[in-house]
Amino acid sequence: FLHGAPPLVFVLGGPGSGKGTQCRKIVEEFHFDSICVGELLRREAHGGDDPVLRRYIEEVLQRGEIVPTAITMRLLHKACTEHVGTHRGILVDGFPRAIEQAEAFEREAGAGCAFALYFECSEQVLMGRLLARGQTSQRADDNMETIRMRLRTFYTTSMPVIERYQQQGKLVRLNAERDVEQVYEEVRRELLRRGF
Numbered sequence: 001f002l003h004g005a006p007p008l009v010f011v012l013g014g015p016g017s018g019k020g021t022q023c024r025k026i027v028e029e030f031h032f033d034s035i036c037v038g039e040l041l042r043r044e045a046h047g048g049d050d051p052v053l054r055r056y057i058e059e060v061l062q063r064g065e066i067v068p069t070a071i072t073m074r075l076l077h078k079a080c081t082e083h084v085g086t087h088r089g090i091l092v093d094g095f096p097r098a099i100e101q102a103e104a105f106e107r108e109a110g111a112g113c114a115f116a117l118y119f120e121c122s123e124q125v126l127m128g129r130l131l132a133r134g135q136t137s138q139r140a141d142d143n144m145e146t147i148r149m150r151l152r153t154f155y156t157t158s159m160p161v162i163e164r165y166q167q168q169g170k171l172v173r174l175n176a177e178r179d180v181e182q183v184y185e186e187v188r189r190e191l192l193r194r195g196f
């Protein structure tokens with residue numbers, strides 16, 4: 001379903017590593033489009049047509065686990081189709097989070113990513129940022145218990161995805177512990193180097 005679409009960039013990193021923040025900056029400067037898969041799921045949990053599915057997604061998010069691939073792929077497929085326009089690239093923020101999802105995407109979309117940005121950050125920094133945001137955010141998963149589970153899911157299930165792109169020579173590793181502008185400078189350099 002990506003036929004004719006601009007290059008696709010997967011945006012990976014632990015919860016709170018700054019994926020969303022950096023995506024917004026890339027969109028602003030590079031005329032990329034951005035699809036946040038977590039946001040698609042939160043939207044479905046709050047406003048989707050099927051009340052059983054709504055409740056189910058809400059519970060999975062609350063446990064910090066990964067929503068089954070078939071559900072996510074359906075939402076992502078729809079979003080990608082709607083977003084294929086005049087953009088220079090598409091950022092897929094927070095996906096894939098499991099090897100199985102990476103494989104399903106390649107199979108169904110007919111292509112993988114051009115490359116993947118990986119925002120690398122220690123567990124302590126991730127935890128600190130999410131707890132700080134939790135004081136003001138509306139996100140139901142920004143509480144200590146869910147944050148712990150999100151981190152566990154990241155290290156056990158999502159890390160192999162990062163290793164997969166590393167092995168394929170597609171991983172762009174970025175030190176995400178520095179301040180927002182410093183991280184973005186490096187992102188920018190990497191995009192410019194790739195001709196964007």
Ligand code: UP5
Nearest residue numbers: 015016017018019020021038065066067094129133179180
């Ligand atoms: N901040 C950002 N950058 C900073 C910096 N350099 N220095 C200091 N502070 C910085 O940032 C997080 C916080 O840190 C903010 O307060 C920010 O100001 C500050 P943000 O840019 O939001 O980081 P991000 O990595 O996007 O964090 P987020 O919490 O959104 O990441 P998650 O990966 O947890 O969230 P996502 O929305 O992708 O997924 C949510 C859930 O959806 C998952 O837990 C999972 O249950 C589910 N999901 C699936 O099941 N399947 C999928 O395919 C995708 C999601």
